[in-house]
Amino acid sequence: MLSLYSTLEGKKEEFKPITPKKVGMYVCGPTVYDYGHLGHARTYLAFDLLHRLLRYQGYEVNYVQNITDVGHLVNDSESGVDKIKQKAQETGESPGDIVRRYTEAHFKDLRDLNILQPTTSPKASENIKEIIDFVEVLLHKKFAYVTDLGNVYFSVARKSDYGKLSRRGVAEILTGTRVESAQDKRSSTDFALWKAAPHGNTEMTWESPWGRGFPGWHIECSAMSQKYLGDTFDIHGAAVEHVFPHHENEIAQSEAATDKPMANYWVHSGMLTINGSKMSKSTRNTVTVQDALKTYSSNEIRLAMYLTHYRKPFDFTKQAMQQGVALRGKLFSAYASDLPEKTAPEVLEEVIAALEDDLDSPRALQVWSEGALKFNRADSDQLFAIFGLSYIRIEEIPRAKQLAQEREQARSSKDFLTADNRKAEIAQMGFEVLDAEGGTVYLPH
Ligand SMILES: [Zn+2]
The missing domain is CATH 3.40.50.620 (HUPs)
Known part of the structure; x- marks a missing residue:
C-alpha cells in the first residue's frame, strides 16, 4: 500500500x-x-x-x-x-x-x-x-x-x-x-x-x-x-x-x-x-547537472540523493557524494557475485514496503545494501530499475570482453606489464576491475 x-x-x-x-x-x-x-x-x-x-x-x-x-x-x-x-x-x-x-x-x-x-x-x-x-x-x-x-x-x-x-x-x-x-x-x-x-x-x-x-x-x-x-x-x-x-x-x-x-x-x-549554502549564481555557488556528471556517474548521483529522504533538504558535499560512490560499489559488487536462485522472501518485501512508505528511499537502500547477496538476479534487476540505476556488463561490450581475456592470459603468464595496461584500458571504458580471491570481478558501469 x-x-x-x-x-x-x-x-x-x-x-x-x-x-x-x-x-x-x-x-x-x-x-x-x-x-x-x-x-x-x-x-x-x-x-x-x-x-x-x-x-x-x-x-x-x-x-x-x-x-x-x-x-x-x-x-x-x-x-x-x-x-x-x-x-x-x-x-x-x-x-x-x-x-x-x-x-x-x-x-x-x-x-x-x-x-x-x-x-x-x-x-x-x-x-x-x-x-x-x-x-x-x-x-x-x-x-x-x-x-x-x-x-x-x-x-x-x-x-x-x-x-x-x-x-x-x-x-x-x-x-x-x-x-x-x-x-x-x-x-x-x-x-x-x-x-x-x-x-x-x-x-x-x-x-x-x-x-x-x-x-x-x-x-x-x-x-x-x-x-x-x-x-x-x-x-x-x-x-x-x-x-x-x-x-x-x-x-x-x-x-x-x-x-x-x-x-x-x-x-x-x-x-x-551546496556545502551548506543555498545555490546562488551571484556567489557562484551553483553546480550544473553536466558539471556534476563530469565527476560522478548518474548512478552515483542518484544513490547519493536517494540516501536522503526526498522531502528533506539534500546537502551536496563531497562526503554525501562519496556515500553514493561507496553504495554503488557495494551494490554492483554484490550483483557481480554469485547470487542465489531464489530471493529471501522478506528482503524484497522490506525494500518495497519502505518505498511505499512515502518513498523512504534511505531505508530501502539500507535494506537492499545490507542484504544485497540475498536477492536473486531477477529481483536485483527490478531494484536497479526502480532506482534508475543503469549498468552495462562487460560481456555486453565485445572489445571490453576481449581486453579482459587478454588481461587474464597476461596474468597467467606473469606478463604483469601487459596485464596492467589492459586493466587501464578496461577502466577507461568505465569498468572497475576487482581482483578478489574467487577470481576477477569486472563491475558493471
Ligand atoms: Zn507549475
Whole structure:
C-alpha cells in the first residue's frame, strides 16, 4: 500500500488513484533560459523514483511535465523582465534560440541522469489558446479582472480559501513576503494571468481579447494540466519552493475555474544546498547537472540523493557524494557475485514496503545494501530499475570482453606489464576491475 505525504493535508495518506491502475501526474518543468543545475536534478530524480515505483506497481502513469518557454519573470515577480528575453538580450540571440538550446539541454540532462521521459512535455508557447480560454473562464466567473493597461489579474480576495496550500493568510502574505504592487492592481496580492506587451513588441507575444500580450507563469500550469490530465488529477509535484506562490496560485486559478479539487496529492521535494549554502549564481555557488556528471556517474548521483529522504533538504558535499560512490560499489559488487536462485522472501518485501512508505528511499537502500547477496538476479534487476540505476556488463561490450581475456592470459603468464595496461584500458571504458580471491570481478558501469 503506497502512502504519500500531501502538503495540502499536511500528512501522509494512502494513495488512491482516481481511475484504478492509472495515475495522472503533473510536475512543474523548467523555465528554459539556462542549463539545469543540481536543484533541478534533485526534483526530477525525486519524481522519477515515484514514477518508477508506480510503474513497478503496475500503474499506467500519464506523466506531464511542462516546459515554460514564456512568461516567467525574473525573481518570480509580477513586474520585470521575462527570464528568457533577458537572457536573449544578454547574449544577443533570439528568444527562440535560447528556448531551443536550453530545452534540448534539459532533455539531455534527463537522459544523462537516466530519468524516464515524461509522457508529454507541453510548451507554454504552444498552448496559448488553452491559456486564453482559461483566463476567459476566470473573467466570466469574476475571479479575474482586466485593467486599462491590458493586464488581466486574478483577484485573490474573491477566493476565500486562498492560502490553503502554504497555510498563510492574505495578511501574512502582505507582510511576510515580497509582493510588488503594480499600479493597475486592485490589491497587491493579486497576480497576473495575462500581461500586456510593451507597445510595439511582437516578440513572444500573442493577440488576445485584451490586446497583445503574453501569459503569466502560474496560469500556464493550470491550463496545461487541465488539457492533458483533466480538471482533477492524482499527483501534482514540484520542489518545495514552488508551494508559494506558484502552486498556491495554480490551485486558486484551477479550483476557481472548475469548482473541483485540482489534484488529490500535492507532493513537494526538499531543497538542495551546496556545502551548506543555498545555490546562488551571484556567489557562484551553483553546480550544473553536466558539471556534476563530469565527476560522478548518474548512478552515483542518484544513490547519493536517494540516501536522503526526498522531502528533506539534500546537502551536496563531497562526503554525501562519496556515500553514493561507496553504495554503488557495494551494490554492483554484490550483483557481480554469485547470487542465489531464489530471493529471501522478506528482503524484497522490506525494500518495497519502505518505498511505499512515502518513498523512504534511505531505508530501502539500507535494506537492499545490507542484504544485497540475498536477492536473486531477477529481483536485483527490478531494484536497479526502480532506482534508475543503469549498468552495462562487460560481456555486453565485445572489445571490453576481449581486453579482459587478454588481461587474464597476461596474468597467467606473469606478463604483469601487459596485464596492467589492459586493466587501464578496461577502466577507461568505465569498468572497475576487482581482483578478489574467487577470481576477477569486472563491475558493471
Ligand atoms: Zn507549475
